[in-house]
Amino acid sequence: MTIKQCTLEDSRNLQEISFETFNETFKDQNSPENMKAYLERAFNLKQLEKELSNISSQFFFVYFNNEVAGYLKVNTNDAQTEEMDEESLEIERIYIKNKFQKHGLGKYLLNKAMEIAMESNKKKIWLGVWEKNENAIAFYMKMGFVQTGAHSFYMGDEEQTDFIMTKTL
Numbered sequence: 001m002t003i004k005q006c007t008l009e010d011s012r013n014l015q016e017i018s019f020e021t022f023n024e025t026f027k028d029q030n031s032p033e034n035m036k037a038y039l040e041r042a043f044n045l046k047q048l049e050k051e052l053s054n055i056s057s058q059f060f061f062v063y064f065n066n067e068v069a070g071y072l073k074v075n076t077n078d079a080q081t082e083e084m085d086e087e088s089l090e091i092e093r094i095y096i097k098n099k100f101q102k103h104g105l106g107k108y109l110l111n112k113a114m115e116i117a118m119e120s121n122k123k124k125i126w127l128g129v130w131e132k133n134e135n136a137i138a139f140y141m142k143m144g145f146v147q148t149g150a151h152s153f154y155m156g157d158e159e160q161t162d163f164i165m166t167k168t169l
């Protein structure tokens with residue numbers, strides 16, 4: 001497996017894997033209308049290009065056998081989606097395609113996030129995860145995260161609860 005930091009030129013590939021993994025993860029538990037609304041808002045090319053250009057965000061692709069198998073988005077400073085101090089790093093997105101899950105790729109991306117956090121002297125890593133996403137919650141707990149709060153998240157017009165989970169470095 002290899003990892004590569006994304007640039008603006010990766011916007012279309014990023015859009016493709018964002019759609020694919022979001023659909024795989026959430027389509028069974030959400031209405032098609034809410035999924036469509038979210039996908040169009042979060043992953044339109046203009047939005048992704050804006051995020052790729054933000055110096056406080058970084059995206060990475062992880063490759064397995066030369067195929068993009070998953071991706072990671074981390075935020076620092078004011079790119080974080082909640083008000084957090086400058087000693088925090090957010091994992092906003094960590095997604096592995098279904099067929100590549102449970103082969104250590106998620107851990108590999110999480111370790112990348114930890115490496116970035118430690119290099120920039122951050123004291124903690126945090127993330128928001130849907131309370132019904134039991135698979136991801138179990139993974140984060142295995143990786144040493146604990147629940148430290150909750151916030152609202154809108155999937156289309158449906159208000160959902162995200163747990164905030166944190167790992168102290």
Ligand SMILES: CC(C)(COP(=O)(O)OP(=O)(O)OC[C@H]1O[C@@H](n2cnc3c(N)ncnc32)[C@H](O)[C@@H]1OP(=O)(O)O)[C@@H](O)C(=O)NCCC(=O)NCCS
Nearest residue numbers: 094095096101102103104105106107129135136138139142
């Ligand atoms: C959550 C996700 C990133 C985990 O990645 P993964 O590649 O499947 O996980 P890994 O193979 O790297 O697992 C790392 C460790 O966590 C454990 N683990 C992974 N999923 C687990 C689960 N559901 N329950 C318990 N342990 C789990 C593994 O056994 C492994 O343990 P080990 O280090 O002792 O071998 C991946 O399943 C995914 O992309 N899911 C869909 C998208 C998603 O929900 N993203 C998060 C949105 S907030």
